[in-house]
Amino acid sequence: MPSSPDIPAYYSYLIVALVGGVVARSTVNSGLADYPDGWSFFATWQLFLAYTALPVLLFWFLDYTSVIQDTSLFAALLVAAGYQSIFTSGIQSISMPGQSASLWKPFQAWVARINDRIATKQKAALDEFVRTLEIRVSSDPELLNKLQQVTTEHLPEAGTRPPGAALSEPADELQVALAAIPPEARLQRFRLLWRAFRTAEPINYGYILYRERLISPLLYWWQFRHGLADIITFGLLSLGSAIVLFSCFESSFPSYVVSRIVYGSVSTSNWTQASAGSVIRYYQWRLRKLNASDKDNFRSHEYVKLMASHTNSCDGRQAFQQLMAPVIADLCFKDEPSKKVDDVARLLVSIHSPTIDTIAIPRLLQCLWTDDADNRLRIHQTLIALQQADYPSSLSEAEQKQFAGWIPGKDEKSGDMAVWVKHWSSWWNSAQASQNTTCSAAPSNETQPRALSSELGLPIVSRSPAPPAAP
Amino acid sequence: MQQKFSDEALRVLDVLGEKASDGYAVMSKAGLKPDELVRALKELPTYLVMVKGELIPDRVGDAYLVLLPNARDYANSLVRSLA
DSSP, X not given: OTTSOBOOHHHHXXXXXXXXXXXXXXXXXXXXXXXXXXXXXXXXXXXHHHHHHHHHHHHHHHHHTTSSOTTBHHHHHHXXXXXXXXXXXXXXXXXXXXTGGGGHHXXXXXXXXXXXXXXXXXXXXXXXXXXXXXXXXXXXXXXXHHHHHHHHHHSOOGGGSOTTTOOOOOHHHHHHHXXXXXXXXXXXXXXXXXXXXXXHOTTTHHHHHHHTTSSOHHHHHHHHSOHHHHHHHHHHHHHHHHHHHHHHHHOHHHHHHHHHHHHSSOXXXXXXXXXXXXXXXXXXXXXXXXXXXXXXXXXXXHHHHHHHTTTTSHHHHHHHHHHHHHHHHGGGSTTOOHHHHHHHHHHHHHTOOHHHHHHHHHHHHHHTTOSOHHHHHHHHHHHHHHHXXXXXXXXXXXXXXXXXXXXXXXXXXXXXXXXXXXXXXXXHHHHHHTSOOXXXXXXXXXXXXXXXXXXXXXXXXXXXXXXOOOO | OOOOOOHHHHHHHHHHHHOOEEHHHHHHHHTOOHHHHHXXXXXXXXXXXXXESOOSXXXXXXXXXXXXXXXXXXXXXXXXXXX
């Protein structure tokens, strides 16, 4: 959806979850709100959560399969509100890839099973209420008399019943039936009265029982005023709020998102918030994503620049390393798209500094072994750019020309590759030796180039600080 | 082609289309006697109406009756044919 505003992915997913939640509530209500205590059953909440999670998963899936982009506002709204249509028939510009739409049927079957379970529980809850009332009333002659009186009052007069509409036994028929039951058979009497009462008052029986003090206000609230559903809803909402609050303190991502919503951007003074593990993982995901939009890439690059600007401290260096190590490691993969390699290479060159080099260059050296010759060339050129930017005097002009002259080819032998990796490693060791790496907190093995094995079985990284021999 | 149902069965569908209810409420709204309701429920297929409870005149009032959400449109079309 090219005409849609491009928003950060956390907004999109938040929109999908919130709108999806509203749609889920309406869907559950339209299907199950008939049940008086619908929201008091675990199964109903299960259904609600499933309906809320479904659009979020679908949104991720459609983005993953490049049907939409997860930074598109319109796509987020469409998926959140119309996910059922997407599954069943597809909507213009959004249709499920392949046979994935057939997943809707098992989901519907599961919904039908849940629906059945809720109906069973509803029936069990009603039966439980009648049993409670049965025990209470049949054990107390006064209450039983009261029920008889109330029932008689609510029975329609025999002559006033419209033909065919009536189910109530007239008072005289009830009296005859009661007379046939011995007074001590109170349970039997209760059951007869109960059927007659329920037939006479099929809808408002709860309120009448409460008004006539046959049930306690608490039982009335519990059974007829959705007391249990209210308690469970309140409890779950409180639990949800507590989890959100806890996650705000425990993980900085929610507070980071709130800062973005309130202030629009996170200033450098909020670096602590921006460098939290969850925020780093979010941007790592965005940086590694192959189908991210240009604007999303721009936002991610801005974040990397923010992180790069704090690499003068140990914490900053560690955070930057945590962010970029997997992103650079992706360049080693054979099938990494050249566009992504170019993006990362450009980013590394644009934020270059000797400190950042200690994190980036060892990993780039490892990625020189990639099977993709084009990407090997790109990495090689990035190394040249970094060398010229940060260590211009570390190579003689002749050496620079020789490095620049290496054009990796598809049929390049591993031995030849090993020689070039060795030269780059030797250069890096000597260049790094002149740097001040006093950050004791940073794991030393991460800032050192790892020994790489050549086909000859010898470590390629030279530990000699001497300048490399010309290739 | 629509299946043929009795007038009582269609009245039950009409009531359940508004709200799932127990047997007493359905009998009252549809103007049916217990044995009529039992007959109507036995006639209605399980893909239309879910019955939780016993289908005997003495107990049908306590049964819980639900029109299945997937069958709502079909039930509506059947009820419209009654009107």
